[in-house]
Amino acid sequence: MSVQGAIDPDELAMLTGILEEHCQSRGIAADSIDRDNLAVRLITLFASGITDIDDLKRALTRTRDPA
Helix, strand or coil: CCHHHCCCHHHHHHHHHHHHHHHHHHCCCCCCHHHHHHHHHHHHHHHCCCCCHHHHHHHHHHCCCCC
């Protein structure tokens, strides 16, 4: 994470990929509020210091899936 908590383009691409994979594997639609909520959760996890891809995937999987 760059200065002042901004997510840089490479980090955003990584987070987007994790979200896409997670939602696709669970059949969560791109325009779903559930997807929006998962995106917020993913960014929160990242901002809290979980920056490893596998750790983020595991943490997101432990998030109660709406679908």
